[in-house]
Amino acid sequence: MITRRALAALLPSLAFSQVKEDKKLAPYYPTPETIVEKMLQLGALKAGEKMFDLGSGDGRLVIMAAEKFKAAATGVELDDDLYKQSSERIKRLGLDGKAKIIHGDVLTQDYSSADLLTVYLLPSATEKLTPILEKQLKKGTRIVSHDFPFKNWQPEKIEDIPDDGEGRSHSLYLYRR
Ligand SMILES: C[S@@+](CC[C@H](N)C(=O)[O-])C[C@H]1O[C@@H](n2cnc3c(N)ncnc32)[C@H](O)[C@@H]1O
Numbered sequence: 001m002i003t004r005r006a007l008a009a010l011l012p013s014l015a016f017s018q019v020k021e022d023k024k025l026a027p028y029y030p031t032p033e034t035i036v037e038k039m040l041q042l043g044a045l046k047a048g049e050k051m052f053d054l055g056s057g058d059g060r061l062v063i064m065a066a067e068k069f070k071a072a073a074t075g076v077e078l079d080d081d082l083y084k085q086s087s088e089r090i091k092r093l094g095l096d097g098k099a100k101i102i103h104g105d106v107l108t109q110d111y112s113s114a115d116l117l118t119v120y121l122l123p124s125a126t127e128k129l130t131p132i133l134e135k136q137l138k139k140g141t142r143i144v145s146h147d148f149p150f151k152n153w154q155p156e157k158i159e160d161i162p163d164d165g166e167g168r169s170h171s172l173y174l175y176r177r
Contacts, residue, residue: 023078023105025125030057031146032164035172036064039118042159042174043144045069049115052076054106054129059086059099061118066090066099071116075101076109112136120146127151133177143175150175 031039039061045051047070053061056075063086065073077083083103090099102109107128111117114137119126126148133143147170149155157174164170 023107025106025128026055026121028057028079028082029120030060031120032166032168033060033064034164035146035161035170036061037068038159038161038170039144039146039172040065040069040116042157042172043116043118043142045071045116047071050074050113051116051118052109052111052114053118055119055121055125056086056101057082059089059101062086062099062101063090063093063095066095067093070098073099075099076104076106077101078103078105107132110136111141112138114138114141117141117143118146119143119148121148123148123151137177139177141177143177145173145175147171149173 045065049071051065051071051073053075056062056077059075062073062075065071075086077086083101086101090096090101111133117133119129126145130150130152143150150173153175155173156176159172161170161172
């Protein structure tokens with residue numbers, strides 16, 4: 001049986017995990033690598049540009065953006081393990097200084113320097129992000145959203161991929177502020 005003292009010691013960390021759970025805007029469901037490349041191509045990412053992946057998971061978009069597209073890439077990830085795993089992978093690949101992960105909430109970051117944002121979050125999340133991005137983004141910033149459109153914005157282009165080779169179909173939405 002758990003004692004009152006043990007419970008008291010446990011409560012702050014339980015409360016903290018509940019706060020994290022409340023902030024969660026999507027489960028971890030990675031984008032296949034072929035689609036990662038299509039997202040960055042659709043966003044026309046160029047060498048030296050600043051890109052952010054909002055909810056960066058294992059860091060695959062950030063890593064490809066830095067390695068293959070030579071961009072300055074930043075991921076934002078709430079989950080402790082994914083943050084740790086992706087930061088370690090960046091280090092192992094020698095991408096320090098080119099790619100990094102912020103351990104935090106996508107709703108509280110500053111994207112004003114971004115040239116490209118990539119997003120794979122649920123519709124409720126894109127709704128929460130809309131006013132934040134409308135306020136912060138400089139003119140011309142591109143946004144590529146995987147599967148879930150920003151419902152108040154008009155996409156410049158929609159790319160439908162009927163089968164990624166693994167039996168999954170995808171839709172990519174390109175926006176420009
Ligand atoms: C569908 S996955 C996408 C991962 C990656 N972007 C990709 O496309 O492979 C969503 C990610 O967002 C993260 N996430 C959910 N809510 C978040 C929040 N409020 N702030 C930062 N990351 C969040 C999840 O932990 C998960 O890794």
